[in-house]
Every structure is written in structure tokens, then in C-alpha cells.
Amino acid sequence: MKKWQVSSRWLTTSLVAMGMSFPVFAQEDDPIKVGILHSLSGTMAISESTLKDTMLMQIEQQNAQGGLLGRQLEPVVVDPASDWPLFAEKARQLLEQDKVDVIFGNWTSVSRKSVLPVVEELNGLLFYPVQYEGEESSGNVFYTGAAPNQQAIPAVDYLMNNVGVERWVLAGTDYVYPRTTNKILEAYLKDHGVAQEDIMINYTPFGHSDWQNIVSEIKRFGSAGKKTAVVSTINGDANVPFYRELGNQGIDAADIPVIAFSVGEQELSGIDTAPLVGHLAAWNYFMSVDTDANYDFIDSWIEYTGDEEAVTNDPMEAHYIGFNMWKEAVKKAGTTDVDAVKDAIIGVSVPNLSGGYAAMMPNHHITKPVLIGEIQDNGQFSIVWQTPSTVAGDAWSDYLPGSRDLISDWRKPLECGNYNVIEKTCGGGEAQTASQ
Amino acid sequence: MNLLRTIKATLLFWCCVALATPVLAQQTNIAEQDVPPELAALAADSYADKGKAIQALIASDHPRTRTWLTTLLDGKLQRIKESGRFVIVTDNRGRDWTVIDAVDDTPLGEVSRRNIDRITINNALRNQLRSAMAVLDLDAPTVQERLASADRLLGKVDVNLAEPLAARLEAEESPAVRDKLTQALAIYQLQSGDSAAISEAIDTLSGSLNPAVRAALNGVAAGEGEAAESARQALAGIEQKLKLNRAAETLYFGLSLGSVLVLAAIGLAITFGVMGVINMAHGELIMLGAYTTWMMQQLLPGQPGLALILSIPAGFLVAAVAGIIIERSVIRFLKGRPLETLLATFGVSLILQQLVRTLVSPLNRTVVTPEWMSGSLVINEALSLTLNRLYVLGFALVVFAGIMLVMRKTRLGLEVRAVTQNRAMARSMGIRATRVDIMTFALGSGVAGLAGVALSQLTNVGPNLGQSYIIDSFMVVVFGGVGNLWGTLVAGMSLGVINQVLEPWAGAILAKIIVLVFIILFIQKRPRGLFPQKGRAAEG
Numbered sequence: 008m009k010k011w012q013v014s015s016r017w018l019t020t021s022l023v024a025m026g027m028s029f030p031v032f033a034q035e036d037d038p039i040k041v042g043i044l045h046s047l048s049g050t051m052a053i054s055e056s057t058l059k060d061t062m063l064m065q066i067e068q069q070n071a072q073g074g075l076l077g078r079q080l081e082p083v084v085v086d087p088a089s090d091w092p093l094f095a096e097k098a099r100q101l102l103e104q105d106k107v108d109v110i111f112g113n114w115t116s117v118s119r120k121s122v123l124p125v126v127e128e129l130n131g132l133l134f135y136p137v138q139y140e141g142e143e144s145s146g147n148v149f150y151t152g153a154a155p156n157q158q159a160i161p162a163v164d165y166l167m168n169n170v171g172v173e174r175w176v177l178a179g180t181d182y183v184y185p186r187t188t189n190k191i192l193e194a195y196l197k198d199h200g201v202a203q204e205d206i207m208i209n210y211t212p213f214g215h216s217d218w219q220n221i222v223s224e225i226k227r228f229g230s231a232g233k234k235t236a237v238v239s240t241i242n243g244d245a246n247v248p249f250y251r252e253l254g255n256q257g258i259d260a261a262d263i264p265v266i267a268f269s270v271g272e273q274e275l276s277g278i279d280t281a282p283l284v285g286h287l288a289a290w291n292y293f294m295s296v297d298t299d300a301n302y303d304f305i306d307s308w309i310e311y312t313g314d315e316e317a318v319t320n321d322p323m324e325a326h327y328i329g330f331n332m333w334k335e336a337v338k339k340a341g342t343t344d345v346d347a348v349k350d351a352i353i354g355v356s357v358p359n360l361s362g363g364y365a366a367m368m369p370n371h372h373i374t375k376p377v378l379i380g381e382i383q384d385n386g387q388f389s390i391v392w393q394t395p396s397t398v399a400g401d402a403w404s405d406y407l408p409g410s411r412d413l414i415s416d417w418r419k420p421l422e423c424g425n426y427n428v429i430e431k432t433c434g435g436g437e438a439q440t441a442s443q
Numbered sequence: 444m445n446l447l448r449t450i451k452a453t454l455l456f457w458c459c460v461a462l463a464t465p466v467l468a469q470q471t472n473i474a475e476q477d478v479p480p481e482l483a484a485l486a487a488d489s490y491a492d493k494g495k496a497i498q499a500l501i502a503s504d505h506p507r508t509r510t511w512l513t514t515l516l517d518g519k520l521q522r523i524k525e526s527g528r529f530v531i532v533t534d535n536r537g538r539d540w541t542v543i544d545a546v547d548d549t550p551l552g553e554v555s556r557r558n559i560d561r562i563t564i565n566n567a568l569r570n571q572l573r574s575a576m577a578v579l580d581l582d583a584p585t586v587q588e589r590l591a592s593a594d595r596l597l598g599k600v601d602v603n604l605a606e607p608l609a610a611r612l613e614a615e616e617s618p619a620v621r622d623k624l625t626q627a628l629a630i631y632q633l634q635s636g637d638s639a640a641i642s643e644a645i646d647t648l649s650g651s652l653n654p655a656v657r658a659a660l661n662g663v664a665a666g667e668g669e670a671a672e673s674a675r676q677a678l679a680g681i682e683q684k685l686k687l688n689r690a691a692e693t694l695y696f697g698l699s700l701g702s703v704l705v706l707a708a709i710g711l712a713i714t715f716g717v718m719g720v721i722n723m724a725h726g727e728l729i730m731l732g733a734y735t736t737w738m739m740q741q742l743l744p745g746q747p748g749l750a751l752i753l754s755i756p757a758g759f760l761v762a763a764v765a766g767i768i769i770e771r772s773v774i775r776f777l778k779g780r781p782l783e784t785l786l787a788t789f790g791v792s793l794i795l796q797q798l799v800r801t802l803v804s805p806l807n808r809t810v811v812t813p814e815w816m817s818g819s820l821v822i823n824e825a826l827s828l829t830l831n832r833l834y835v836l837g838f839a840l841v842v843f844a845g846i847m848l849v850m851r852k853t854r855l856g857l858e859v860r861a862v863t864q865n866r867a868m869a870r871s872m873g874i875r876a877t878r879v880d881i882m883t884f885a886l887g888s889g890v891a892g893l894a895g896v897a898l899s900q901l902t903n904v905g906p907n908l909g910q911s912y913i914i915d916s917f918m919v920v921v922f923g924g925v926g927n928l929w930g931t932l933v934a935g936m937s938l939g940v941i942n943q944v945l946e947p948w949a950g951a952i953l954a955k956i957i958v959l960v961f962i963i964l965f966i967q968k969r970p971r972g973l974f975p976q977k978g979r980a981a982e983g
Contacts, residue, residue: 048797050907052805170566181952211951214911216902217703219696219829220946230654232661244807247903251812255819255829261570279811284518285566295561302557305538315537381565383518385535391490391565 038081039074039343041066042101044112044122044133049089050213054243054273054322055114058136059084061323062111064311065330075337083107087118094118095125102129108343109134109333111326116140116183123148130345134333136325138268138290140187144402144415144424146349150372151329151365152322153291154400155191159238161377162266162289163192165392166236167199170264174205174235176225181210185240188268192238194406205233215245218252226256229263237265246270247278250286260285260381271320275386283382291361291375292324293388298362318386328365328373331357336367353418363397370415370424372400476528476546481505485515486522486529486562493564494571501575509579511545515564516572520545522560532559574599578607586617593623598655600631626651630659641670649677652688652825657681688826693943699832701939702839703901705932706894707912708919709843712931713887714766716920717863718880720774721781723788725916726909727795728888731765732758732895733904734799737808748813751896758892765795766888767881775880792909799906807905816900835897842893843932849886850928859883863926922962924972934973938962 043062045055066080074080083105087094094113101107102125109132113119116139126133126147138153166172177192179185189208196206207228209221229235241249246267253265266287272294275283294305301319304327309317336352337343356366365373374397380388403413403425415424423433481503484496497515500508510531514520519532521542529545539553564572573595580592600608605628612624629644641663648656660681663674707729714722736754743750769791777784816834819827850856861869862879870876895908902908919938923930938958945954969975 047805048800052800053807053905056805209950212955214907215951216911217700217942217951219699219832220693220943221951223692223696224947226654230657230661232658232665244903244905244907247807248901251831251901252829255817255831257819257827261566261573264566273806276806276809278809282817285569287566297560299557309538383535389518389561389563391563 038079039076039337040081040083040105040107042098042105042107042110042112043082043084044087044094044097044101044110045114046089047084047086050243051089051114051118055089057273057320058111058114058322058326060312061308061326062330064308065327067311068307069334075334076341076343091115091118091121095121098122098125098131098133099129102126102131108132108345109348111136111329113137114322119148132333132345132348134326134329136322136329138321140184141191141402141404142187142407142410144370144372144417146371146417146422146424147345148371149329149332149352149367150400150402151325151332153375153377154372154402155188155404156401157291157375157377157398158268158289159188159192160195161394161398162268162287162379163195163238165289165379166238166264166266169392170236171234172236172264173201173233174228174231175201176207176209176228176235176237177240178209178211178221178225178237179240180213180215180242180245182213182242185210185242188240189238191404191406198406211241211245213242213245215241216248218249219256222249222252222256222258225263226258229258235263237263239265239267240269241267242269243274246274250278250283253286254282260287266379271322272318272386272388273320275382276316276318278386280382280386281384284384286382287379287391288382288388289377289379290321290388291377292321292359293378293380293390294319295380295383295387295389296361296378298360300358300362301360304360324360328357328359332365332367332373349417350419365397368399369418370400370402371417372402374399476544478527478529478546479505481508482511482529482545485511485520486560490565490568493562494568497568497571497575507546509576512572512576514545515562516569516576518561518564520562522562523554524558524560530554530559570599574604578604581608581611586620589615589617589620590623593620593627596627597623597653598627598630598659600627605631626653626656630656633659633663638668638670642673645670645673645677649680650684652681652684652823654824685825688823691822692826693947694940695828697940697943698936699829699836699939700943701936702832702836703898704915704919704939705843705935706835706839706897707891708916708923708931708935709839709846709928710887710889710891710894711916712920712923712928713846713890714884715917716926716928716931717859718883718887719781719863720884721785721788722769722774722887723785723913724769724792724795724909725888725891726911726913727792728762728765728891728909729895729898729912730795730799730904730906730909731762732892733810733899733908734803734808734895735761735892736896736899737810737904740811747811748815751813751816751900754896754899755893758896759889760892762892762895763885763889766891767885769888770881770884774884775877792913796906796909805906807903810899810904812900831900835901838893838897842890843928846886846890847928855879855882855886918959918962921966922972924974924976926976927972927974930972930974 043059045059046052047056047059063082066082069075070079083101085097085101087097098110101110111134113122113135114137119135122133123145127145131147133148134151135148136151138158139150141154175196177189179189193206211221225237264285264287266289268289270288271290305319308319309315332352332355333348335355335357336348339355340347340351352367353369354367356364359365361376363376365375367373376397377394378390379392380390383389402415403410405411412427412429413425414428416426417424426433481500484499485493487493487496500511511520514531520529521532522529530542530551531545532540532542534541539555540559542551542554543549544551577592577595580588583589608624608628612621612628615621615624625647629647632640632644635641648660660674660678664671664678711725714720714725735758736751739750739754739757740747773787773791774784777787812831816831819829820833821827850859858874858879861874862876866876898908919935920931922938923934942954942958945957949957
């Protein structure tokens, strides 16, 4: 009896060993599939198509170095065409038909929200590279862009403490990211003693092009004798006519600075920046960062695109970090299995492009430095301030009533994206987020 | 063998020399740069130290003070990392930057961006530098320059500046500059704390429309006491004057928005209003016009103004040819089937958008605004009209007049009107209806191209440009009355003004919704728009 047991154990072990060795054999010929879910047509193509190229470049570089786990990487590119429901369909196609091991993708929050249930249902991995409004944490998504506490809050701190701003215009495009961010900022400003009449909030539709009235209103708001600044969450295209109108109406950065969260090198490449010198942007990376890692990245990007004028920006760095983190996690886990990678990636730390390290936190957000840059006449930013050390991303804002009690920790045994520390339950944030 | 070795050695030697020469040359140059301490101080680590260094530099009266301050202000004063040499960057595009020596202007060729250390400034320093430059410019020979620098000093006068400014005021001859300087000094006095000086300053400042003055008065008015009371009175007087200016400003904003609407809609008024073709690709024809402007600027680098003027005929031609192709290949097969035309042209619009994305780029293109179109026309200190919009307003009126002329005074116009009123009869009179169709559609499309040229100065030139204008265009044409060009003009202008009047109260989004609701209600009441076509032709 005992003998049988032993031999059965031996048998199982050897079977498992064989079973394990077989797929490894089979896998060695199979490439690792990397899904890329970025719009290549439609409105968002302007921003997202460069992210696709960033991924392709990194995959190419990795393959040149012998791939990952001895296997080649194979990109699977799909085009969700800036159509939010199509994002979900394409994500399903990537996971079910193409059987990709990981997805890098999305730009707008609404597209991420559309993909979220699919990735969770099919247990995929999604790396999301853009700054966003927070108030979310999924076990299957890794947020490599900035949460509000890694961009908006430090930017406001800078204006308040270093520039002495007392009066605030919060201008944004009318959708979820600016609305949530402005809600957080309004709460934050009031916490710091800013009166209601010193805050002006303004929303405009996507692609707004007639800024005459709003700019003139800002000008009027700014002539009340207190230092005024504009915090802009205006998205994409609409920025060009906005800045043009600022320049034409003679609003100088020295008088009323505008700090933007969605304007990077890419957006500026469509404008003559001479009248905009001194206006600000807050990001976690600028193309002008003075490190060798960054210069190497720029050189390889220019080489890859074949365009001497090609620019790099913050979401590209986020993809750079995300890809390297995933790579390290796969190496650590020794497999591309989703659950193993999910466990392995927490705590992984890789170099970023600004001379420091980015670490994956248990809430699936990463640590990032916050940089404030002033626009220069060559379309670049000159960095005027940065946080002394990196800041860890906070999924749930500390300044909103429903979310300040929530934490996210995907490590065992908690494994919860919205744990309420007061009620000691998981799932406390669902109703709150849904109602927003 | 020996010979070979000698050759090798010689080659090696020359290689070494060749490699070493530039290094040597550079080193001798470094020795030559004798950095004055005032300049060296500018490279301080903290912004506060840099601020002190700037003050010291101004006080030093070094002959190159001006150059260094200007280049520092422009972000062009930088350092070579290894040698610490101060250089001025003359071209900072791309990866290698052209530099010259900051002390003696020796050209140093191109240096990789990696090896350059920027001397950064922030907005506070920029302010300080500008004031400093403004003070230097107060001695400029022309009144204009002096006026500009005096203007810049409003609200920026501090203890250090007050005395030299007062001295300067004594010597100044131009009354305009004197006026500005007096105001600048009065603003300074507002903060002095001496009540007699304050009340005198408030007297000087009352009636001024300058925002800096208003900001300063607001600061005083927020306090308490007699001074605050008189400041409030002065502000009330200013506010009264401002009201009128504000009304004029809103009217201008409205007309400007209206002119954009008219430009975008006028081509559609011809193709949809006169011919009855629902052309959903109209927006993309506008886009083609805008891309033509970009293309012209690429062909004529350095001459954005000339390129823009040349794009007017070019944009018209490109869009007209595209219109002819669309008409010949799609629309003529769908005559009298509006729903199919709508769907087919919508397809064409998607094709054109994606074509531009694939052939040119999905990214927006930069269209440079020529010098004479940037900035604004200053009427008074509270009212200035932005020049680019002023030009577009004028252009819209000229285009409108041109089209009226074509429709009323030329044979083509006559034929168009004949064909649209009664096609069968016009044909039996010997008018070639097909040719008229082509010409009319080409005219409407060409005008859309013109709109694109104008819009390239106001908004983004990108594949989505057309989409944002197509709905507005239809709205204007329907509101104005289909088939009536005057209606389009009046409708565009009035919608623009209504929108801009509503916007400050309701916000941009709500204003748009209110305008749409208003049009829906209006169409319910008067289905044929503002100026309905009369007579039997209107029935058909």
C-alpha cells in the first residue's frame, strides 16, 4: 500500500515534469504574442498611432536581443478606430482568437472603461499608458500613466507655493477625466483656504475652436488684483485654437500662466509656440529630460520613425516603463501565464527615462517623479521644478468624500481593488464610482 | 614589408593628428573664453540666486549685458557640459544645435544637445528680465519702443525702480509715454501706505481702462478706510466705461464666429441650397482647402504670408477639382434620390478623411500665421480686436460679395438659376444642364476650399477639420432659407452673435444647445427658414 503510494507520487511527479517540459518544448517555437490596442484611424489616431509605433519599436529591439525567455515576441496590432464599443470587441478578439499574452493599449478613459469588463472576464493583462482621473483599480489592468496625485495635485502645489497663485480657473473639456480631476482639485483648493469666488470652472465640448469669449473672460477674471492661473484639462485638438487665442489676446504667461495636463510635445508640434513661452505643463516625463537613457531613447525613436523632427512624450515613456516591467515580471515568473505575471510584477522596479526608477505598487499604479515644464519657442519644455523623489500613484483620491476611505491592494490575501478601511469590506467603491 | 610598415605608421600618425586637432583647437578656445564673473553667476543652481545674478549684471554695466539678458530671456544662453563654456544657441531645432561663443560671438559649429547644459529660467525670472529690459528700453530712440516698455512696467514698479523712473519721467518728451509712466508710478504709490500719495494716485488712475490699473485698484478696494472707498468709486467709474467696451467686444466675437459659419456654409448654400444636393463631404472639401494652405507653406518656406495669399486660388482649384470628381463619380448617378446621396457622400467624406490620414499623417499639420495676421488691433486698453479673426471676417464678406456677383451678373449664374428653377424648360432653351451641374458643384466646392484656407488660420488643420463644420453649415443654410444666399449671410451672422451673447451666461456647451433648440423651434414655425424662396420654383 505504502509502496504504491510512493510510486504513485513518483509517477505524478514525473508526469508533471513531463507535462511541464512538453509545453516548454512546444512554446519554444511559438512566439509570445503582444496585443496592441491603439486607434489608428478616427479622432484619437493623432495621439494613439505613435504609441503603437513605440510598442513596435520596443518589440523589435527586444527581438534583436534574442526575445524573451528564448522566444520571439510577435506584435498583434488591431485598430479600434476611436470607436469606444469597438475597443471592447477588439480586446475580445485579441484575447479569444489571437490568444495574446498581454495587451498594451487605450488612451481615453471611456475606451478603458469599455475594455475593462472584457479584460476582467477573460483574465487578460492590460497596460494603460495615459494619465487619468483615478477612482479605479482593476486586478487585470496596470496603470503606467499618472493618477491625479502624480500630476494635478503637485502642479497646483507648485503654483500655490512657488508662484503664489490665489485665484484659479479650472478649464476643461467636457468628459469624465476633466470633470473628476476638477472635482478633486476644487476640493483640494478649498481645503487650502481658497474661496469659492476665487475659483472659476469652465467646460467646453471636444474640439472646441471658438475660444474668444472664454479667453476674454479669463482675462477679466485675472484682473481682480490677485495672481491668477489657469489649470487646463482641455483635451487634444482644442488646445491649438485655445493657445492661439491666448497669444492673440495678449495673455502673457508671466501674468496669467496656464498649466496643462494634456498638452505635451506632440500637441505642441501643431502650433507656433513663440507666443506661448512660459506657459506650463505637468507631466512625469519631458522630451527635454537631460539623461543619457532619454537621449538614447530619442535617438532610437528618430531612427525607427525615420523622421528627424519626431518627438517623444509622456505616454510613450509610460509604455517604455510598462513594457520593461512586464518583461521583468515574465522573466521573474519564468512564464507568460497571466496569474503568474500578475503576482510577479508587484514590486518590480525598472529604470525610467528621467534618471530614476519606477516600481509597480500593490495597487497596480507605479511610482513616478512629477515634473513641471515651461513651454519654449522650439516646442519643447524647460523643466523648472520637480518633486524631490518619486510619488506613488494613488488609485483612490484622498480628497473626494466617497473615495478617501478606499485602498487598493492586489497582493494576497487581500486581493481587492477597492477595500474600505472603515467598513473593512471589499467592494465599497462600486456604488460610488457608478454614481459618478 | 618595411615600406608597408612606414606607410601604416604614417597613416596612423595622421589619423591621430586629425583626431587630435579639433580637440586641441577646442582646448585652446576654452582657454580663450575669459568668463566675466557677472556671466558666470547666471549659471547658479537656484532661481533666487539667478535673480540676484541678473540684478548684479544690470548694475555692472558690462557692454554685453543686453545680449546676455535677451538670450537668457529667450532660453538661448547655455553652457557646454564638459568645458563649462558659455554659448548662445542660434538654432535649437533637431538634435544638434548651432552655437556661438557668448563672450565674443565666435561661431562654434554644431553641438549635440546631449552636451549642452541649459540655463533655465522660470516665469518669475522672466518677469524680472522683462522689467529690466523695459527699463533699458526707456532710453530707446523711437516713441513706440519707449511706449511699449512703459506699458510693460505697469504694475511692476518696485522700490528700486521708482526713483530712476521718476527721473526718466522728467526727461520724457512724448505725452503718451509720460502718461504711461505716470500711471506706472501711481500704481507703485498705491502700495506706499501714505494716504495722501494714495489718494493722489487714485485720482491719476481713475478712468484708465488698463487691466493692470484695475488689478491694482482692486487690491486697494479690498481693504478698508478712506482710500478703499475712493478706490471703489474709481473702479465703479471704470466699470461703467467697460460695459460699453464689453458690448462691442461681444458683438465682434459674434460677428467673427458668424463669419466663420458663413464661410463654411456659403459653399453648401450653393450645392445644397441651389442644386438640392445633400453633400456630406462638404466638410472634407473645406479640409482640402486647409491642407492646400499647408502644402503651399511647405512649398514656399519662410514666406507664410505669400503662401497664404497664393493658397486662396490654389485652395479654390483643389477643392473645385475634388468637387467635380465627386459629382461625376457619385452624385450624378443619384440624382433625385436624396437619402442615397446623403449616404454615398458620407462614405466619400470618410474615404477622404482616411486618405489624408494615410497619405499625409494622422497628426495635425502646422499652418503658420503670417506676422501681419498675429496679435490684435488695439482700439483702447480694454478693447482689442484679434487680427486673424478680423481678416477672416473681411474675407468672408469679400467671398460672399463675389458669389453674389457670379450668381447675379454672369451667364453661369443665370444658367444656374434657370436650371434649378425648371430643369426641363432650361434644357429645351438650349442650356446644357449637365455642364451647369458640374460648374455649380465646382463653384460650391471651390468656395468650401476658400473656407478651408481661412479656417487654417483659426483652427487645427487635421483630418477631422471638416467634421466639426458640417453640422453647423447645414444648420445655417436651413435656418437662412434653402436656396437663398442672403439668408445664409444673415443666418450665419445672427447665429454667431446669439451664440456669443449666450456663452458667458450659459457656458459653451449650453449655449450651443440653446441655439440648436431655438433653430428647431424656428423651423417648426417657419419650415422654409428666414428668407423662403417665393414663387412657383419654390414648390419644385
